Amino acid sequence: MKNEIIASIKKELKQNIDENTRNSTQRYFKEPVKLYGVNSALVCRIGNKYFREIKHKEKKEIFSLCEELLESGYIEEAFIAFDWAYGLRRQYEKSDFEIFENWLNKYVTNWAECDTLCNHSIGAFIEQYPVFIKGLKKWTKSKNRWVRRASAVTLILPARKGKFLKDIFIISDSLLNDKDDLVQKGYGWMLKEASELHQKEVFEYIMEKKKELPRTALRYAIEKMPENLRAAAMKKPPGDYPLLKGIVESIY
Numbered sequence: 001m002k003n004e005i006i007a008s009i010k011k012e013l014k015q016n017i018d019e020n021t022r023n024s025t026q027r028y029f030k031e032p033v034k035l036y037g038v039n040s041a042l043v044c045r046i047g048n049k050y051f052r053e054i055k056h057k058e059k060k061e062i063f064s065l066c067e068e069l070l071e072s073g074y075i076e077e078a079f080i081a082f083d084w085a086y087g088l089r090r091q092y093e094k095s096d097f098e099i100f101e102n103w104l105n106k107y108v109t110n111w112a113e114c115d116t117l118c119n120h121s122i123g124a125f126i127e128q129y130p131v132f133i134k135g136l137k138k139w140t141k142s143k144n145r146w147v148r149r150a151s152a153v154t155l156i157l158p159a160r161k162g163k164f165l166k167d168i169f170i171i172s173d174s175l176l177n178d179k180d181d182l183v184q185k186g187y188g189w190m191l192k193e194a195s196e197l198h199q200k201e202v203f204e205y206i207m208e209k210k211k212e213l214p215r216t217a218l219r220y221a222i223e224k225m226p227e228n229l230r231a232a233a234m235k236k237p238p239g240d241y242p243l244l245k246g247i248v249e250s251i252y
Helices: 002-015 019-026 040-054 059-070 075-087 096-107 111-128 130-139 145-153 156-160 165-175 181-194 199-208 215-221 227-235 241-251
Strands: none
Touching: 002 040, 002 059, 002 075, 040 059, 040 075, 059 075, 059 096, 075 111, 096 111, 096 130, 096 145, 111 130, 111 145, 111 156, 130 145, 130 165, 145 165, 145 181, 156 181, 165 181, 165 199, 181 199, 181 215, 199 215, 199 227, 215 227
16 A cells, blocks of 8 residues: 555656656746656645545654655655644654654755644744754754754744744754855744734844854844834944944834
8 A cells, every 4th residue: 555655746746747847846946856746735735635535543643654656765755644643643752853843854845845843844844843943043053954944844833933043043043143044044034924913022032143143144034024124224333332232222
């Protein structure tokens, strides 16, 4: 059954290859990406179709199927695998962190795979088991750029709910001097989502860190803020705390 399911998915993906989709998708990445060239909505439908056939199975067996998909290196199969893993979120156990961490290190090779795995599966896991945020903090020191990005983008959805603000700032501090633009975009995105419910705190953080904060991360972080705050963040001199205090007091 295992090989039949995977073989059927591969066959269906190959039957739906579109060269225009392949070429347009590749343009989103700086690095070469292994892909069939199947429309993302169709990939989702194929994944959902076969998940209905296997969802009654034990989580361990489904995770094994996910791993077989991941071993191919195709981005479409990775999306299906990560979507299946998210479909099992109500069954997550603490021991699953090791599995997700292994997938991240072994199979994730681009920002799209990183964000798909982390925004959903690992993010849901962290909401259930916040103690594993300590693992995310360790990821900030990884030599693997995708693991470092993962330390931030895992908290995107929790950040939208106002969760883990203190940890978000700690992770941002650890990534502050990272030279990789995709890591900068990752923690800038995390700060942006946190600003929805913690605008004052995130704005203060940004202003206090302006000397070190790369412009790429800064632009992402302030994207959802009002125009006056964006202007203050972009134009005011860095490191001037009395000025910062005056700005914050005048706004809040």
